[in-house]
Amino acid sequence: MPNLIAKSALFARTPLTLSGTTLAEAQVGQTTSVAAFAGKLPEVTAALGGFPAPNTVLGNLIWTGPEQVFVLGQTPDLTGLAAVTDQSGGWAALRLSGPMAADTLMRLYPLDLRASHFPKNTCARAPLGHMQSILIAEEAGFLILIFRSMARTAWHEIETALQALTARAAAI
Amino acid sequence: MRLTCPLCGTRDRREFYYSGSEDYLNRPAEGAPIEAWDDMLHLRTNPAGVTKDLWYHETGCGSWLLVTRNTVTHAVLATELVAARKGGAA
Numbered sequence: 001m002p003n004l005i006a007k008s009a010l011f012a013r014t015p016l017t018l019s020g021t022t023l024a025e026a027q028v029g030q031t032t033s034v035a036a037f038a039g040k041l042p043e044v045t046a047a048l049g050g051f052p053a054p055n056t057v058l059g060n061l062i063w064t065g066p067e068q069v070f071v072l073g074q075t076p077d078l079t080g081l082a083a084v085t086d087q088s089g090g091w092a093a094l095r096l097s098g099p100m101a102a103d104t105l106m107r108l109y110p111l112d113l114r115a116s117h118f119p120k121n122t123c124a125r126a127p128l129g130h131m132q133s134i135l136i137a138e139e140a141g142f143l144i145l146i147f148r149s150m151a152r153t154a155w156h157e158i159e160t161a162l163q164a165l166t167a168r169a170a171a172i
Numbered sequence: 173m174r175l176t177c178p179l180c181g182t183r184d185r186r187e188f189y190y191s192g193s194e195d196y197l198n199r200p201a202e203g204a205p206i207e208a209w210d211d212m213l214h215l216r217t218n219p220a221g222v223t224k225d226l227w228y229h230e231t232g233c234g235s236w237l238l239v240t241r242n243t244v245t246h247a248v249l250a251t252e253l254v255a256a257r258k259g260g261a262a
Contacts, residue, residue, distance in 0.1 A: 054179040054233070065233045066179065066255065110184035124180065127187060127231040 009092030009151035016159055018166045021098030023158055025151075026143060031087040032075045035068040040081045047076045057121045057136055064125055064134060070145075092151035096158060097141025100165055105142060107161040109135065113142070129157050173246070178253050179233050191226040194238055197254065220244055226254070 008025060015024035036044040044067075045051040052058035052069060062070040070087065078084050096104060102113040108128050112118065115137075123136040131154060134145040146154045173185040193216055200208035221244055227237045236254040241247065 055181070066235055066253075110186065125232050125234075126183075132231050 009148045010094075010155060013155070016162070017098075018162050019098070019100045019169060021096065021100040021104065021141075021162060023094065023096050023155065023162065026093040026095040028072055028091075028093045028143075028145070029088070030073055030075075031091055031145075032071045033064065033068065033083075033085045033087050034071055034075065034078060035065075035083040037080075037082055041067050043081050044078060047078055047081065055122060055124055057123050062123050062134065062136060070134070090148055091145050092148045092154070094144045094146065094151070094154060094158065095138075095141060096144065096162075097138070100162060101141040103165055104158060104162045105135070105144075107164070108157055111135075113137075128154055173248070175227060175237065175239060175248060176251050177229050177232060177235065177237060178251060178256070179235060180229065183229070183232055187229060187231045188237075189228040189230040191228055191236075194224040194226060196226060197238070197257075222249065 008027065010025040013025055015022050017023075034044065034048070041051070048061060048069070048071070050058050050061065052061050052063040054063055054066075056063055060072040062072070064070050075084060102115070102118075105128075106113050109124075109126050111124060111126055113135075118124075118137050120137050120139055123134060125132070125134050127133065128135075128144065128146065131146060131150045133147075133154070136143040136145070144154065144158075174182050175185060175188055176182045195212055195216065198212060200212055222240060222242050224238060224240050227239050229235045229237060238252050238254055238257070239248060240250040242249060
């Protein structure tokens with residue numbers, strides 16, 4: 001097998017910084033969906049070393065639905081315990097960090113993203129505009145997983161919202 | 173309008189897909205007369221008041237919900253996971 005050159009969803013686009021808030025493409029590497037078979041959740045939890053509560057992140061495990069997680073990085077052998085599918089090439093990752101991150105995303109997500117309501121290690125499957133996404137709260141901002149085919153649209157939406165907030169701040 | 177997903181908390185209506193009456197949960201037994209199937213598929217009441225229907229948390233966690241709401245006041249009275257009901261889980 002020749003060693004092919006993998007291209008990221010946004011071709012390593014130059015990060016955008018407005019109002020001290022930075023939008024950048026992120027690389028999350030190997031991504032695997034693990035959906036426990038009926039009645040196998042205890043075994044899957046043991047194999048993964050834990051299982052996140054709904055809408056939370058536990059280490060490299062991201063809750064994505066009932067008895068279902070995304071695993072970043074290596075996945076143990078779960079033969080007979082769970083439906084395991086490689087998601088690596090299908091998703092783009094964007095990181096928005098800085099003081100205006102929450103306000104910007106609250107223009108696009110119908111969620112309260114203030115740190116008091118959406119603290120670090122909270123995650124949500126929620127719509128970014130009309131696009132399905134997985135939103136993860138980090139230390140200083142958010143990691144957004146979006147279908148790869150929608151990466152540029154997502155970037156544009158977030159960029160426009162950030163520009164609008166920046167312009168409003170300058171006008172006041 | 174907001175619906176409370178038992179897993180995700182209160183979420184905006186646009187995250188949900190409306191499927192239809194809760195009658196779809198009550199399938200006739202095997203060998204039931206054709207009229208019972210016809211009722212399940214097609215016969216609906218149209219209450220002015222409390223009604224129960226199925227919603228899908230489409231851009232959220234992917235759960236099916238049974239929502240009790242009032243068609244007159246628009247109040248959402250209760251939500252529960254279909255999977256948590258007896259015989260509901262796969």
